[in-house]
Amino acid sequence: MRTTGTSCSGRGFASHDHLCWIYDDQQSMLDAAREFLREGVAMGHRIGYIGGVGVAQMSEEISRMVRDAGRPDNAGFVADLADMYRWDEIVSPPGQVEAYAAATADALRDGFTGLRVAADATDLARSPAQRDAFTRYEHLIDRCMLDVSFSAMCAYDRSSLGADAAAELSCMHPSCNIRLTSFAVFAGADEGFVLQGEVDVVDRRRFLTALDRIGPAGDGEELTIDATELDFIDHHGMLGLSELLERSGRRAVMRTRSAGPARLAEVLGLGQTLRVEVVV
Amino acid sequence: MRSGAAADHVGYFHETAFYHSDDEFVSVVAPFVADGAAAGEPTIVACGDRNTALLRNAVGEAGVRYVSGGDQYTRPGPTIRAYLAMFDELMAAGAAQIRVVGDVPHPGVGSEWYGWLRYEAAVNHAFGEYPLWGLCPYDTRTTPEAVLEDVSRLHPRVADGQGGHHHNDLYVDPSTFVLDHPTASVPDRQRRPPMLVLREPTAREVRDAIRTAAAGVLPEPETDGILVAASEAVANAYAHGHAPVEVRLWRDRHGLVVTVVDHGTGPSDPLVGLLPPDRSEPGGRGLWIVNQLCSNVQIRYGDGFHIELRMTSESSRSLSA
Numbered sequence: 001m002r003t004t005g006t007s008c009s010g011r012g013f014a015s016h017d018h019l020c021w022i023y024d025d026q027q028s029m030l031d032a033a034r035e036f037l038r039e040g041v042a043m044g045h046r047i048g049y050i051g052g053v054g055v056a057q058m059s060e061e062i063s064r065m066v067r068d069a070g071r072p073d074n075a076g077f078v079a080d081l082a083d084m085y086r087w088d089e090i091v092s093p094p095g096q097v098e099a100y101a102a103a104t105a106d107a108l109r110d111g112f113t114g115l116r117v118a119a120d121a122t123d124l125a126r127s128p129a130q131r132d133a134f135t136r137y138e139h140l141i142d143r144c145m146l147d148v149s150f151s152a153m154c155a156y157d158r159s160s161l162g163a164d165a166a167a168e169l170s171c172m173h174p175s176c177n178i179r180l181t182s183f184a185v186f187a188g189a190d191e192g193f194v195l196q197g198e199v200d201v202v203d204r205r206r207f208l209t210a211l212d213r214i215g216p217a218g219d220g221e222e223l224t225i226d227a228t229e230l231d232f233i234d235h236h237g238m239l240g241l242s243e244l245l246e247r248s249g250r251r252a253v254m255r256t257r258s259a260g261p262a263r264l265a266e267v268l269g270l271g272q273t274l275r276v277e278v279v280v
Numbered sequence: 281m282r283s284g285a286a287a288d289h290v291g292y293f294h295e296t297a298f299y300h301s302d303d304e305f306v307s308v309v310a311p312f313v314a315d316g317a318a319a320g321e322p323t324i325v326a327c328g329d330r331n332t333a334l335l336r337n338a339v340g341e342a343g344v345r346y347v348s349g350g351d352q353y354t355r356p357g358p359t360i361r362a363y364l365a366m367f368d369e370l371m372a373a374g375a376a377q378i379r380v381v382g383d384v385p386h387p388g389v390g391s392e393w394y395g396w397l398r399y400e401a402a403v404n405h406a407f408g409e410y411p412l413w414g415l416c417p418y419d420t421r422t423t424p425e426a427v428l429e430d431v432s433r434l435h436p437r438v439a440d441g442q443g444g445h446h447h448n449d450l451y452v453d454p455s456t457f458v459l460d461h462p463t464a465s466v467p468d469r470q471r472r473p474p475m476l477v478l479r480e481p482t483a484r485e486v487r488d489a490i491r492t493a494a495a496g497v498l499p500e501p502e503t504d505g506i507l508v509a510a511s512e513a514v515a516n517a518y519a520h521g522h523a524p525v526e527v528r529l530w531r532d533r534h535g536l537v538v539t540v541v542d543h544g545t546g547p548s549d550p551l552v553g554l555l556p557p558d559r560s561e562p563g564g565r566g567l568w569i570v571n572q573l574c575s576n577v578q579i580r581y582g583d584g585f586h587i588e589l590r591m592t593s594e595s596s597r598s599l600s601a
Contacts, residue, residue: 182484200483201515232487234511235569259504267361267572268565 002146004174004184004196004229010036010153013175015043015114016145020173021155022166022180029155030054032177033118034061036153040116041069041076045149046107048077052120052155055080074110081123090130093137097144104150114149122157125169132213138172139214143187171203171210183230185210192224192252199230199237208240215248225254227261228279238264238274245273255279282377283319284312285437285445286413294404295437295445297417298428302334305417307441309381310338312415316379317343322370326352326382328389331417335381349383356399357571360406360554367410381415388422393430395576397461400434401454402554415439433457458550459581474528474539483511486527490538493531498593502535505573506591510538512566513587517542521585535575535592546585553577 003017010032013019019036023029033049040047047065049058055078062076069075085091100115107115125134138154145151154173158166167180174186174194183197185207193214199207225241227233238261245252254261254276262276286293299305313335316323320343325335327349336346353359363380370378384400385391400416407414418431432438436451476489487507494503510527517525521542530537549555553567567587571577576590 198484200511201518202482202484232484232507232511234483234508234515235565258507259501260508263505263573264508264569267569 002174004186004194005176006179007175007177010034010118011039013039013151013153015045015116015149015151017151018142018145018174018186019151019153020170020176021153022158022170022176022178023155024157024159026053026157029120029157030057033058033120033153033155034065036118037062037076037116038065040114040151041065041071043116044113045116045151046075046077046110046112046114048079048115048117050079050081050084050117050119050121052081052122053157054120058118075112081120085124087123088127088130089124090133091124091137093133093140096137097140100141100150101144101148104148108149114151116151118153118155120155120157122155122160125156125161125165131165131168135168135172135210135213138169139187142172142174146187146189167203167206168209171206172213181206183207183210185214187214188224188226190224191220192226194226194229195233196227196229197231199233201234201236204234204236207237211240211244215244220250222251222253225252225274227254227256230256230258230261232258233261233264235264235268238268238270242268242270242274251275253277282411282413283321284315284377284413285439286377286411289413291412292404292407292410293413293437294407294435295413295415295439296431296435296448297415297439297441298420298431299417299441300420302330304441305331305419306334306338308439309415309417310335311443312379312381312413312439313339313344316377316413319377321377321379322373322375323379324366324381326380328383331383352382353385353396355571355575356395356402356554357568357574357577359399360402360556361572363403363407364556367407367412371410375411377411377413379413379415381417384416384418386418386427387424388419388427392576393424393427394578397427397430397434398458398551398554400431401458402551404434404436404454405551406555430457430461455549455551472530474530476529478527478529480524481514481527483514486510486514486538489527489529490536493529493536497531497533498535498591502591502593506536506538506589509570509573509589509591510540512569513538513540513589516540516566517544517585517587520544520547535590537588537590539586539588541584541586543584546579546581550579550581553579 003013021029021032037047059078066076104115125131156166156169170176171181171184181203183199185195188194251273265274265276297308324345326347384396386393432450433452436448438448439445517540521544526541528539553571557565557568574589575592578588580586
């Protein structure tokens, strides 16, 4: 079971967790990254920080963490985004995911229990085109984390990106330090996804954009939408889900606690693509 | 090829008949049913128990689908949706004409009328594309005079007891009729102060208020239904109405009443919400859902647009049936 919801620190995350950290001041983000990575060391993971800001400071801290825990030098690393990407580079989502999957495999081969990374990805999400690619990547890497021992904290500077961009990025994460959208959508079991919070007029546009970016994974006939922590969805949200499925020729079973989505699916005649099961 | 009086008609042949006795009911309706069955047309009887028994006796079972009028005419929105699903199925099976005779509820049989008035008006449009012959007979012994007057305005055709089928000169445009025919009276509960008034609320604030108010009054599925309906009505008010939007909430032992008021002119077609969404104006889908989910929906024009949603645990039982 992954950690979901909001968290005010970088502590308490397990080896498949995916945390978004929206920050306005750099030091608070670095504090959270430090907490996140320190627990990674304690869990026997290889840890790394990728920035963005604070690379020099984190380099020292990671060396100290690794040394204090009695781990070998290759238990920690630091990388500077500026050395890895051109300033306006649009990341290739599958390429990024392959790279992290390979890095996780390397960590396991080197005797670690997994890989944990804190990354300030602000510079990779500045333009709309970058953000479009990066949010797609966020979802793919989120799905990858379900299967491999890789956990990450993705930090974004709201004061630099703006609130809208920060909201677009944060809603694709299972956990977050501040929820900027009324909903969250992230990878779930059976090639499906998890939908939490509320979907109504407030964040309708963001929800439809997020759905477009996640797309259905894999090629199974029926995927699962875990909506057991979804407090509300309106008919636009239900139609958005149904259209996503239709576009890809898929069907889904949506598990909810409330009867509302089932009534909407019935009234809107969505049963062919979107079957709703009320679970208690 | 359609049989009978509707043979040359395109679309919905919406007919009423007024009868004063059981014999007269049989003389008007039995040939309608028997001829449909004989022509091999899907023929549906959705009448009350007494009239159903009269027709079974007169026409028999062969070629006739008897459904319970009580089950068919639960609430206007779901009734229209159920009929549309039935018609689509019958059309897919190749029906040349579908015949339906139904006892539409009214105060004479214990139902409030305004919703069914809107139903009778809306079906002229909602069923308009189907090769349907619908007969709505009304019993003049039990139907209030004012209802008979409305019925005579809402059916473009009228049948007599001698086998005659006539144009009804009293028929008027259904949307205009409903616009000119406001809700009969302000519900009593509107006359006492609401338990809560929310000015310019978000849909979420409305949901929170409803969740609190529904506790101990409505079961969970009905609470979920009114949460969806009220959210849709509030979203509609902000999207299509004018500020300020106000939500008023009443609670009694039967359930909840939520009124959403905006200061716009309201939808130009008062029947929106009872017409299938792809045929209505923008915003129609939300009002269609509201009409599907609530126990009762009333709309009022004048001093802004009011939509009143009522959810009771009693009628919600038939909702989930």
